[in-house]
Amino acid sequence: MKLRVGLIGCGWFSHFYAKTLSRIGERVHLVWVADMDPEKAAALSAKTNAQPLTDFREGLEEVDAVFILLPHHLHYSVTLECLNAGKHVLLEKPIAVSLQQADEMIQASEKNRRTFMIAYPxxxxxxxxxxxxxxxxxxxxxxxxxxxxxxxxxxxxxxxxxxxxxxxxxxxxxxxxxxxxxxxxxxxxxxxxxxxxxxxxxxxxxxxxxxxxxxxxxxxxxxxxxxxxxxxxxxxxxxxxxxxxxxxxxxxxxxxxxxxxxxxxxxxxxxxxxxxxxxxxxxxxxxxxxxQGEIEHFHECIETGRTPETDGPTARNLIARxxxxxxxxxxxxxxxx
Ligand SMILES: NC(=O)c1ccc[n+]([C@@H]2O[C@H](COP(=O)([O-])OP(=O)(O)OC[C@H]3O[C@@H](n4cnc5c(N)ncnc54)[C@H](O)[C@@H]3O)[C@@H](O)[C@H]2O)c1
Structure with a gap:
């Protein structure tokens, strides 16, 4: 299955995703890249040929999954929005800035039956x-x-x-x-x-x-x-x-x-x-x-229904400790x- 993905947050680390995705484009298709700063979205778009957006919500219907690479205090709200829209989520670490937020995110992934993986590469x-x-x-x-x-x-x-x-x-x-x-x-x-x-x-x-x-x-x-x-x-x-x-x-x-x-x-x-x-x-x-190993694992978990190794509870345990x-x-x- 070719996974259609949107990437949210086109900052420093997003260019590492772009580099990996250029190697596995036959399995993972980056449809759009979103950043509230249009210059950041345009710079990543130029590297990936994905459509630049300033609001990720405009692209949600076109994708199966999202990669979220945002400042940590935004992980909670954006992940909840994407899970509740029925999208699989690969979220950059850490899961959230509080345990209560992490618990709600895990519950949302279970309720919506979506793959929710935290990126610890x-x-x-x-x-x-x-x-x-x-x-x-x-x-x-x-x-x-x-x-x-x-x-x-x-x-x-x-x-x-x-x-x-x-x-x-x-x-x-x-x-x-x-x-x-x-x-x-x-x-x-x-x-x-x-x-x-x-x-x-x-x-x-x-x-x-x-x-x-x-x-x-x-x-x-x-x-x-x-x-x-x-x-x-x-x-x-x-x-x-x-x-x-x-x-x-x-x-x-x-x-x-x-x-x-x-x-x-x-x-x-x-x-x-x-x-x-x-x-x-x-x-x-x-x-x-x-x-590459991390993104391929996410893809495999979506295809097979397998639980990601670095799933919500694993990432929650880390921040709890x-x-x-x-x-x-x-x-x-x-x-x-
Ligand atoms: N795995 C790793 O080794 C590694 C390394 C660096 C960063 N990271 C993680 O990646 C994530 C991003 O880090 P970064 O260094 O790229 O940060 P960054 O500040 O360079 O990028 C964040 C981007 O998010 C954008 N943004 C902020 N609010 C937004 C919103 N509401 N909607 C859309 N875009 C918004 C900003 O404009 C910015 O371009 C963090 O979770 C960080 O911990 C992981």
């Missing part, structure tokens, strides 16, 4: 799927620790809606650390406890721009995340390190240019290396912030006010 990347297979093969012994880091220099990016708690939903830990947490929960299973600490390190924003977290899973695996938006020098953008009895297995994804200014045109390098008694390179590719960690951190003075 990293678990759908081919390299990350291989990373999981390597760990689960047992070849390097039992996994006992996960250690992830995102090292980003985003001082010029944290403006407008990203700088405000009310519109972002929190700080870096809420907005972007789930790119690591989603993968870690997928690898580690049920979480027993998650705590965080945050600080300001130079981005002009209300929430924390730098955050660390520690967790323990019910199976005894422990994990840490470190996330910088104010990195003095971003070296490796995304690192996921799984420590097993016989080796460190490390996946690294590194932009070869400047990610903020080059966006979807940036070239990448991804590697998986196992270091134990010897050092083995298990994967090397040009894969970066890749969305984050809000608990925020509450604990603010009670103990472990995060910015």
């Amino acid at each position: 990293h678990r759908y990347r081919a390299s990350m799927q291989l990373f999981k297979q390597i760990i689960e093969s047992g070849r390097y012994g039992r996994l006992f620790m996960l250690d992830a880091m995102m090292d980003e220099s985003l001082k010029g990016y944290t403006t407008g809606w990203i700088s405000k708690r009310e519109t972002l939903g929190g700080g870096v830990f809420f907005s972007s650390s789930p790119h690591m947490l989603d993968v870690m929960f997928w690898l580690g299973g049920d979480v027993q406890a998650l705590s965080m600490a945050g600080t300001h390190a130079g981005c002009e924003m209300e929430g924390e721009d730098t955050a660390v977290s520690v967790m323990r899973f019910k199976n005894g695996v422990i994990g840490v995340t470190r996330h910088l938006w104010a990195s003095p020098k971003s070296r490796i953008w995304y690192t996921m390190n799984a420590v097993c009895e016989k080796a460190h297995i490390t996946l690294t994804t590194t932009p070869l240019g400047d990610l903020v200014s080059e966006g979807a045109d940036c070239e990448w390098k991804t590697r998986i290396v196992a270091v134990g008694d010897t050092e083995e390179v298990l994967h090397e590719s040009g894969e970066g912030l890749e969305l 984050i809000f608990e960690a925020y509450d604990e951190a603010s009670a103990k003075g472990a995060n910015v006010l």
Whole structure:
């Protein structure tokens, strides 16, 4: 089935969707792109040949599904409108800025019997799927620790809606650390406890721009995340390190240019290396912030009726854990006010 799609929100990240869709156009047809800013809609339209709109409502009848790439405080209302119009929804992370909103969105997807998936792309990347297979093969012994880091220099990016708690939903830990947490929960299973600490390190924003977290899973695996938006020098953008009895297995994804200014045109390098008694390179590719696996999964779920891996309840669980960690951190003075 060729899926007819409309894209809502033609900002920075939409160009990554455009790049992926140009490769899978025989399965997913982008009919229109909508943004309240006509210049943004026109710029994405020029890249995709999709019709530019300033109001997504005008195009809803022409599509089966929508991709929603809006500021976080708008996820709730626009998703509800699209689900209630009978559209399948692939929504950029996070699901919403409150649990009550998330619950209503999940209920609307159930009531309307539409596929509702939240876009956490990293678990759908081919390299990350291989990373999981390597760990689960047992070849390097039992996994006992996960250690992830995102090292980003985003001082010029944290403006407008990203700088405000009310519109972002929190700080870096809420907005972007789930790119690591989603993968870690997928690898580690049920979480027993998650705590965080945050600080300001130079981005002009209300929430924390730098955050660390520690967790323990019910199976005894422990994990840490470190996330910088104010990195003095971003070296490796995304690192996921799984420590097993016989080796460190490390996946690294590194932009070869400047990610903020080059966006979807940036070239990448991804590697998986196992270091134990010897050092083995298990994967090397040009894969970066890749969305093909994610969009294909959404398409498959619509076709087969399968529940998406990153469905509403999975994404709700992530923000529920984050809000608990925020509450604990603010009670103990472990995060910015
Ligand atoms: N998966 C990832 O790695 C990743 C990376 C970056 C951003 N994102 C997510 O993508 C989403 C968008 O982020 P971005 O960086 O592209 O933001 P952005 O600010 O660059 O783009 C948002 C766009 O929405 C438009 N907009 C605002 N209100 C609107 C409305 N009512 N109707 C139509 N358009 C409206 C704005 O004009 C803007 O063009 C967010 O959910 C963000 O978390 C994901």
